[in-house]
Amino acid sequence: MSIYPEISDKLMTLKDAVSRFIKDGSQIAIGGFTVTRNPMAIIYEIVRQKIKNIHLVCHSNGQGLDILIGASCVKRLEIAYGGNGRYAPTCIRFKKAIEGGVIEFEDYSNYQMSLRFLAGALGSPFISTKSGLGTDILQYEGFSEEVRKERKVARKKYVTIQNPFNDDDDKVVLLPALNPDVALIHAQYVGDDGTVRIKGLTFADLEQAKSADTVIVTCEEIVPRSFIRLDPDQNSLPSFLVDAIVKVPLGAHPTACFSFYDYDPIHLNLYKKVAGNDALFRAYLDEWVYGVDSHERYLEKIGTTQLQKIKANPVLGYAAGLDRK
Amino acid sequence: MANYTDNEMMAINAGRLIKNNDIVFAGTGVSMLAAAAAKKIYAPKAIIFFETGGIDPSLEEIPMAVADPRVMSGTCLNSGLIDAFSIVGHRKLHTIAFLGAAQIDTYGNLNTTSLGNYMRPKTRFPGSGGACDVASLASGVITFMQHEKRRFVEKLDYLTSVGWYTGGDSRSRLGLVRGGATAVVTNLGVMKFDEDTKKMYLAEYYPGVSKERVIENTGFDLDVSRAGESPAPSREELRILREEVDPQNLIL
Numbered sequence: 334m335s336i337y338p339e340i341s342d343k344l345m346t347l348k349d350a351v352s353r354f355i356k357d358g359s360q361i362a363i364g365g366f367t368v369t370r371n372p373m374a375i376i377y378e379i380v381r382q383k384i385k386n387i388h389l390v391c392h393s394n395g396q397g398l399d400i401l402i403g404a405s406c407v408k409r410l411e412i413a414y415g416g417n418g419r420y421a422p423t424c425i426r427f428k429k430a431i432e433g434g435v436i437e438f439e440d441y442s443n444y445q446m447s448l449r450f451l452a453g454a455l456g457s458p459f460i461s462t463k464s465g466l467g468t469d470i471l472q473y474e475g476f477s478e479e480v481r482k483e484r485k486v487a488r489k490k491y492v493t494i495q496n497p498f499n500d501d502d503d504k505v506v507l508l509p510a511l512n513p514d515v516a517l518i519h520a521q522y523v524g525d526d527g528t529v530r531i532k533g534l535t536f537a538d539l540e541q542a543k544s545a546d547t548v549i550v551t552c553e554e555i556v557p558r559s560f561i562r563l564d565p566d567q568n569s570l571p572s573f574l575v576d577a578i579v580k581v582p583l584g585a586h587p588t589a590c591f592s593f594y595d596y597d598p599i600h601l602n603l604y605k606k607v608a609g610n611d612a613l614f615r616a617y618l619d620e621w622v623y624g625v626d627s628h629e630r631y632l633e634k635i636g637t638t639q640l641q642k643i644k645a646n647p648v649l650g651y652a653a654g655l656d657r658k
Numbered sequence: 659m660a661n662y663t664d665n666e667m668m669a670i671n672a673g674r675l676i677k678n679n680d681i682v683f684a685g686t687g688v689s690m691l692a693a694a695a696a697k698k699i700y701a702p703k704a705i706i707f708f709e710t711g712g713i714d715p716s717l718e719e720i721p722m723a724v725a726d727p728r729v730m731s732g733t734c735l736n737s738g739l740i741d742a743f744s745i746v747g748h749r750k751l752h753t754i755a756f757l758g759a760a761q762i763d764t765y766g767n768l769n770t771t772s773l774g775n776y777m778r779p780k781t782r783f784p785g786s787g788g789a790c791d792v793a794s795l796a797s798g799v800i801t802f803m804q805h806e807k808r809r810f811v812e813k814l815d816y817l818t819s820v821g822w823y824t825g826g827d828s829r830s831r832l833g834l835v836r837g838g839a840t841a842v843v844t845n846l847g848v849m850k851f852d853e854d855t856k857k858m859y860l861a862e863y864y865p866g867v868s869k870e871r872v873i874e875n876t877g878f879d880l881d882v883s884r885a886g887e888s889p890a891p892s893r894e895e896l897r898i899l900r901e902e903v904d905p906q907n908l909i910l
Contacts, residue, residue: 419723440785443786445791463795467834468790472817473777475777502831503833533727534710536738589725651726651727
């Protein structure tokens with residue numbers, strides 16, 4: 334008998350969540366933004382299970398994006414921004430992959446990608462915006478005609494039309510909705526009733542989750558219903574939108590998780606040092622991803638001293654005074 | 659005269675352009691520094707916010723990315739990207755965005771995407787992020803640049819974020835209802851845009867920098883006839899910048 338009977342059908346291990354829901358060729362959206370709340374533990378598990386040909390749909394995913402691309406899991410990418418703060422002004426493996434011509438890619442902006450998830454969530458086939466008029470984002474298509482015939486790829490990148498509600502010359506951009514196969518979200522809390530609570534900024538996580546066919550939530554803690562329902566204004570997603578729940582403390586490391594831990598400057602600097610060199614990057618994956626069979630082993634390697642250093646002051650939300658150079 | 663770095667001079671000069679009640683959209687790096695400097699030195703009633711959804715954080719420590727947990731701390735509210743962009747483009751607000759770029763042209767259009775062929779670039783940069791969006795929707799954009807010929811170019815390799823487009827009224831003819839490039843702050847001086855032609859001109863050069871040096875480092879014709887020398891940063895401006903804005907010396 335599970336200690337969490339209400340969510341016993343959804344609670345699973347990282348291994349099971351990945352093998353059940355993520356397939357070769359899946360279209361995936363990942364939550365978080367650059368240095369915060371990337372669902373790293375499940376991303377490492379995707380790499381370990383050698384899932385290939387992923388179609389990644391991103392706004393500004395930093396570390397998670399770079400690991401998936403670097404480990405050759407990604408075939409196709411729709412993206413607004415590949416950067417990771419000062420640790421990677423341009424994400425290193427992302428940059429190499431595009432300069433080397435080894436992935437199919439297409440550029441949008443952050444607002445455009447967020448709107449596309451929102452349209453998918455609302456069941457609207459497209460959504461309009463003024464953003465992008467006159468830019469090369471609306472000039473260059475990254476995908477070929479052949480790619481455009483494939484599953485979950487929009488037949489056109491965008492369409493510009495005259496605003497049909499206005500007689501004056503007034504142009505708007507129409508963007509195709511996104512409905513990814515899977516959204517991967519890392520949250521601080523999931524209630525034992527399945528309710529999800531994200532603390533700090535939610536970025537586009539909620540739109541991503543609502544637009545996806547399947548939602549996997551990894552979390553820091555599973556908390557009692559009495560706690561999560563005491564202040565429902567704070568909650569982010571209802572249980573019935575979530576398909577799988579995995580408890581993974583420090584599951585966003587080396588990115589931050591507001592009020593739990595900061596980003597890890599030591600690990601991000603280590604990554605920065607090795608990621609530009611193919612052999613060193615391969616060795617990094619061998620050591621930190623393939624060489625550990627679980628997130629617990631990975632955290633053992635990071636070490637309690639470092640994990641204590643990045644532990645957030647729960648009131649401020651970050652590790653005050655942390656050496657971030 | 660006090661010693662100061664390029665980043666300090668850029669943060670101070672951009673900060674001087676911010677007014678009380680401006681809503682300032684900040685990016686990473688110098689832009690973050692300038693936004694915090696604006697609030698702490700020149701315009702205490704300005705509001706700093708981030709595309710990720712953090713509004714008016716306390717900024718006791720300088721954030722190093724727009725998703726840094728420090729942009730979520732001490733805020734009036736934490737939201738998400740769609741909420742943030744509803745503020746950027748809000749018709750009732752005067753919103754100023756701080757951006758950086760790899761290339762800029764005479765009309766203040768920006769490239770943060772790539773150099774060379776788009777499909778097989780010589781150099782790939784991170785891409786738009788929210789830059790295209792704020793350049794489309796905000797009331798104005800202040801851009802930070804290293805002043806080099808290869809960055810101030812006749813023609814961008816890729817137009818990520820639109821400024822005054824091809825000059826004159828071309829921006830509004832695109833269908834953009836407001837905004838445009840307000841100023842460009844570099845390590846040599848401050849550029850603004852002509853009211854009619856919308857071409858960039860030199861408005862100020864820093865102490866110790868000549869007009870000739872600015873021309874030498876600009877890849878297109880730049881009108882320098884209207885330029886005057888900027889005042890050097892005061893000891894008090896530098897003190898606040900160093901002691902209150904970035905005491906850990908992460909960006910300065």
